[in-house]
Amino acid sequence: NAGVTQTPKFRILKIGQSMTLQCAQDMNHNYMYWYRQDPGMGLKLIYYSVGAGITDKGEVPNGYNVSRSTTEYFPLRLELAAPSQTSVYFCASTKRQILASMEKLFFGSGTQLSVL
């Protein structure tokens, strides 16, 4: 299994440009998440989804949009990139609720985004 796959690994954007960060998982996980990690900081939740067609805001959703048309894919969209969105973005997934049994949150390897 590939697990959680994120593309691209690196990207540089100009202010005002738009882009989509791709995330795919092949584990048939229902729950998917997008986090951002600023230098020296922990991860902050941007958006999450508990299943296809269902998305909800996390702690820092402003400036981002998501969609979940299928179980496998959970893309994150930046419409008007701003320098404050320079960060490392992690996608993650889990089969069921985190509180269920010993379910783990599987992370992708991240997308490093710079907005100049």
Place this chain on the structure above:
Amino acid sequence: GQQLNQSPQSMFIQEGEDVSMNCTSSSIFNTWLWYKQDPGEGPVLLIALYKAGELTSNGRLTAQFGITRKDSFLNISASIPSDVGIYFCAGVVSYNTDKLIFGTGTRLQVFP
């Protein structure tokens, strides 16, 4: 919103030493998780804690869920060079949500 404060921010230790780090919050959490992040990678789960007072081990790692449900501790015994990385605590806010709140991380450096 909820915040998790981790300490220390960074540690520089010699191989073979024991390590202790903790995570505190002003809010109650129902689940505590400890993750390790290697450079250029996503975090990997080390230990999950589900009950107040719970003490759980995973090899040389031991973690505890504080009785007040507002803190958690991670200990690493007999550190080795591959323990280098950033350790994050994370808390699940409530049973009705799957939002994980992450701490600010403890950066561990182990010298041979």
